[in-house]
Amino acid sequence: MLRRLVHIAILALLVPACTVNPVTGKSQLDLMGEAQELEMGRQLYPRYTQSSLGEVPDDGLQTYVDRVGLRLAAVSHRPEIPWEYNAVNDPDVNAYALPGGKISITRGLLSRMETEDELAAVLGHETGHVTARHAAQHYTRAMLTQLALVGGMAYMEIQDVRYRNLYALGGMIGAQLVLARYSRDQERQSDHLGLEYMTAAGYNPEGMVDLLEILDGEHRREPGLVDRMFGSHPLTRERIEDARARVAALPEEDRARPPVRKPFLQHAAHVRETREAYDRLAQARRLLADEQPEKALPLLRQSSDEWPSDGLLRAFLAAVEADRQPRRALTDAARAARDAPKIFVVQVVAARVFLEDRRYDEALRHAETAGEILPDMADVELLRGMALEGLGRYQDAAWAFRRVREIAPDSEAAREAERHLQALSGA
Numbered sequence: 001m002l003r004r005l006v007h008i009a010i011l012a013l014l015v016p017a018c019t020v021n022p023v024t025g026k027s028q029l030d031l032m033g034e035a036q037e038l039e040m041g042r043q044l045y046p047r048y049t050q051s052s053l054g055e056v057p058d059d060g061l062q063t064y065v066d067r068v069g070l071r072l073a074a075v076s077h078r079p080e081i082p083w084e085y086n087a088v089n090d091p092d093v094n095a096y097a098l099p100g101g102k103i104s105i106t107r108g109l110l111s112r113m114e115t116e117d118e119l120a121a122v123l124g125h126e127t128g129h130v131t132a133r134h135a136a137q138h139y140t141r142a143m144l145t146q147l148a149l150v151g152g153m154a155y156m157e158i159q160d161v162r163y164r165n166l167y168a169l170g171g172m173i174g175a176q177l178v179l180a181r182y183s184r185d186q187e188r189q190s191d192h193l194g195l196e197y198m199t200a201a202g203y204n205p206e207g208m209v210d211l212l213e214i215l216d217g218e219h220r221r222e223p224g225l226v227d228r229m230f231g232s233h234p235l236t237r238e239r240i241e242d243a244r245a246r247v248a249a250l251p252e253e254d255r256a257r258p259p260v261r262k263p264f265l266q267h268a269a270h271v272r273e274t275r276e277a278y279d280r281l282a283q284a285r286r287l288l289a290d291e292q293p294e295k296a297l298p299l300l301r302q303s304s305d306e307w308p309s310d311g312l313l314r315a316f317l318a319a320v321e322a323d324r325q326p327r328r329a330l331t332d333a334a335r336a337a338r339d340a341p342k343i344f345v346v347q348v349v350a351a352r353v354f355l356e357d358r359r360y361d362e363a364l365r366h367a368e369t370a371g372e373i374l375p376d377m378a379d380v381e382l383l384r385g386m387a388l389e390g391l392g393r394y395q396d397a398a399w400a401f402r403r404v405r406e407i408a409p410d411s412e413a414a415r416e417a418e419r420h421l422q423a424l425s426g427a
């Protein structure tokens with residue numbers, strides 16, 4: 001009884017809202033009202049995008065992915081919310097939806113598809129998670145509690161301050177916070193909604209079956225690449241059979257629509273061309289997470305040599321070189337930062353490599369660029385403070401260190417900032 005009361009008290013604290021589910025038309029008790037849902041999506045999207053290694057630097061592709069997504073959103077149960085769709089650099093096979101209609105598909109998945117219909121199937125499935133408000137039902141308690149505890153949504157911390165952990169970048173921005181595992185029922189419902197939306201938007205429904213087959217095939221061939229997608233969207237044989245049966249029951253004229261192949265292959269050309277290089281990056285990241293940088297290094301070097309103007313590949317190379325060949329790391333980090341000015345992690349790597357070499361001007365510049373991409377990141381403020389300290393700008397440095405404590409109290413970064421503040425006040 002007491003436990004129940006406490007439970008209710010916590011719920012009350014989090015302002016529960018009763019909302020009508022847009023798909024079922026039934027009212028449900030959500031901890032998150034629609035305004036909150038939209039705000040959460042708006043706040044989290046840039047951070048998730050950067051924790052997925054930033055947007056693929058290809059405006060044509062971004063516009064294309066967004067356009068396909070918006071066609072689905074327009075025929076969905078919630079056409080009025082501010083939908084956004086993008087393609088991110090993550091080399092793993094994945095796609096995810098944030099509350100409020102912010103959806104991302106990874107480069108790893110895009111590079112394995114061949115038609116716009118398959119793309120519409122993935123985006124339609126993710127759109128279904130949003131229209132059915134799975135997130136609102138699912139994550140709210142855990143998320144809102146976390147957010148309440150840390151005093152606001154701006155709080156997301158890069159988990160690892162140290163060099164060697166930078167390699168993995170897995171939990172860099174706390175992405176695991178929202179991407180919980182959906183239930184089987186939610187997955188099935190999203191498959192149904194996805195199929196409904198893509199068919200209504202004029203695509204060939206067979207694209208859904210093709211997509212699920214691609215995922216299943218990849219899973220057999222190389223489980224590691226698909227694991228994260230399967231973590232949040234478990235794929236079973238049953239899901240594939242279910243999709244097949246539903247598609248077969250659709251009108252013949254829907255299934256007879258010609259698949260949209262050419263525009264897809266055109267827009268995805270670069271992503272497909274660089275697929276092997278990015279598969280190596282995926283493999284290298286797993287090796288780095290497993291603390292095997294010596295095995296990751298040749299893979300990263302090969303990819304970077306193949307695509308010399310790809311700043312992201314070069315930044316990973318620089319990060320691994322830093323402990324071994326610091327001169328090369330400097331050259332590579334500088335070049336990567338120039339070639340990928342909008343990717344957060346690239347700027348952070350550059351700031352660290354230059355800081356290590358006591359080149360404070362450059363370190364400061366890259367930390368500031370990182371701060372423009374994602375403001376209020378504790379570890380970036382820490383880097384900025386250290387660069388300022390190195391430049392002898394002690395007051396500015398102290399201000400940055402105090403900011404670290406504000407953004408992320410109780411973090412490793414805050415403790416590090418505290419040490420610097422004490423040293424500064426003793427000086």
Ligand SMILES: [Zn+2]
Nearest residue numbers: 182187190233
């Ligand atoms: Zn799903």
